[in-house]
Amino acid sequence: MKKCQENYSDFNQPKLILTLAKPTFIFMSLILDNIGKHVTLTEEEKVLFLSKTKTINVKAKTMLLNAGEISRYTYFVNQGILRSFNVTDNIVEHVLSFACKDWWIGDMYSLISGKPGHLFIEVIEDAELVLLSREDQEKLFHQIPKLERFFRILVENSLVAHQERLMDNLSLTAEERYEKFCQKYPSLITSVPQKHIASYIGVTPEFFSKMKAKLLRNSSH
């Protein structure tokens, strides 16, 4: 737990230091494949869609979005790891979601309301991201109705996942929630600081540490 004041405030002046990049060749079709899981676009539609996106490289620790800012972009992860979280009492962080390769992340509240959001979005591991602005997204919904279908399905799935997590938080112990986390995000277990995992499942880093020690003790003997 840390004072977020000091950590995030210096982000305000220099404004996003990032590298505009031609999408790395091996990732060019990752986002199209992702869309292809739910709808089939024509070649022309693919080109039109890609023309509205920007691809950027961002270093670990970059804060892509601060609470209180209006969010314009939805992010698709070609590579790397991000997290979104909020901060209560200026101190305690709560991780809302992680995003790794082939996942989408954004501040839906700010995107749809156009108001300042409550979320921070931070790069945990150097990342290559595809950006889609809400403005372009909505234009694309008119030009390519299949894209609106795609995002409708994407949001439906996300809603179901959030409903399940809500119920899990009400009915499972911290240990059981950790087990589910491990199933859902196996790749993250070792690659993000465990205090963020603790925050995601809803316990303090201290309790998480105690819990993990207990799990080890029980499994080894």
Next chain:
Amino acid sequence: MKKCQENYSDFNQPKLILTLAKPTFIFMSLILDNIGKHVTLTEEEKVLFLSKTKTINVKAKTMLLNAGEISRYTYFVNQGILRSFNVTDNIVEHVLSFACKDWWIGDMYSLISGKPGHLFIEVIEDAELVLLSREDQEKLFHQIPKLERFFRILVENSLVAHQERLMDNLSLTAEERYEKFCQKYPSLITSVPQKHIASYIGVTPEFFSKMKAKLLRNSSH
């Protein structure tokens, strides 16, 4: 807390005892007005949409959906109160959501996966409901793209609400969550059994009762 076994099992044989009803005149346009909040349909589109819906009257205590069943319908509430909940260890209920006049409710997981769901949907107060089957809904998405837009927006809003509730559960006390509940559902405070409110905010009925007594004591003097 009760054994759900006895309460719900008798629902299986007689299958939905309900009254097929012409939508009550005063509610005829409630669902159209609701849709009109986000998209504008032509008169023909309205007629087409309504032709795919059924309106029914259901008595309090009817179980519209049991966990383990495949859910075919999304419900819109013209009048009355419903709740959706799951049951863990065959005993403990967790309320996922309430729905009163002008709200939508359904088991999104089962609807989109086509698999048996985990939710029960129960009528708390005699209700008039508009039913839309997933099958018809998807046909309508092709015939009236604006309807797909409407549901995309509806689900986006629902996602934001669920994200906020998730964060609230991680960061607020039971008392603060109750306060938020009162703001969000003022009409329910007195009209649903308070054990359901306790469940919604994530505490036991006993603790809820204790908490309420404390609030009263503090406010009165």
Next chain:
DNA sequence: CTGCTTTCTTAACCTAGGTTAAGTAATTCA
């Protein structure tokens, strides 16, 4: 109106997880 069922309350006791604090291991960056 009456008995039965469901809901609500109260109270004593319990526990999962939080807090504080201090020390140890990793990272990071100069």
Next chain:
DNA sequence: TGAATTACTTAACCTAGGTTAAGAAAGCAG
């Protein structure tokens, strides 16, 4: 490489909320 920061662990103590149980109140069907 080594000082400084950040992350993790451990342990003693604490508390919000759970559990169990029993009685009171309120709904409701006959």
